[in-house]
Amino acid sequence: MPLEFKKVRDEDRATVEELLFAHNPQAVIQGRYYTAVEEGVIKGIVGLLWRSWYLTELRHLYVKPELRRKGVGTFLVEKALERVKTPLACCTVREDNEGSLTLFRCEGFIVERRFVNPETGNTVALMMRSTEF
Numbered sequence: 001m002p003l004e005f006k007k008v009r010d011e012d013r014a015t016v017e018e019l020l021f022a023h024n025p026q027a028v029i030q031g032r033y034y035t036a037v038e039e040g041v042i043k044g045i046v047g048l049l050w051r052s053w054y055l056t057e058l059r060h061l062y063v064k065p066e067l068r069r070k071g072v073g074t075f076l077v078e079k080a081l082e083r084v085k086t087p088l089a090c091c092t093v094r095e096d097n098e099g100s101l102t103l104f105r106c107e108g109f110i111v112e113r114r115f116v117n118p119e120t121g122n123t124v125a126l127m128m129r130s131t132e133f
Contacts (some may be wrong), residue, residue: 003043003072005079008033016045023062026119031059034080036072043067046076048083056084056131058091061100073103081107084131095123 008016016035019042020027031049035042044067047059058080063072081089091109093100101111109127117124 003036003038003075005075006035006037008035008045015042019045020060020062024060027060029060031057033060034076034083036063036076036079044072044076046080048080050086051090052086054086055088055090056086058089061091061103068099073100074107077103077107081131087130087132088128089131090126090128092124092126095125101125101127 012035013033016033017029020029029047031047033045033047036044042064044061044063046061049057049059051057058077061073061076063076089109090112091104093104095101095114104127108129110129111125112128113126115124115126116122
């Protein structure tokens with residue numbers, strides 16, 4: 001059965017938050033979240049947060065560890081980008097997260113800036129791309 005891209009409903013929000021917080025305890029849950037689901041099982045998550053008329057942020061891309069490098073992340077990013085209505089999309093990625101950096105680069109994102117997150121001490125890349133292709 002192929003992956004389905006589903007908007008997170010209120011009754012599923014607790015499950016999604018549990019997965020995200022287990023992966024990133026500092027996560028701030030904002031915006032709309034979507035899941036990649038196969039046979040009723042969540043395989044991954046991505047959030048979209050409208051920032052302004054010109055910018056939407058992709059947030060908290062998460063794929064279950066045993067499913068990484070199997071196309072789930074690409075599926076989530078591509079489906080999320082289809083829903084972006086602003087001319088630019090952005091995301092932040094930890095510099096040590098080579099898998100996510102590679103995925104976003106393959107989807108047309110470029111690193112615009114690097115900075116240190118003062119709350120975590122992690123070096124982070126701010127990545128952006130046009131959605132007007």
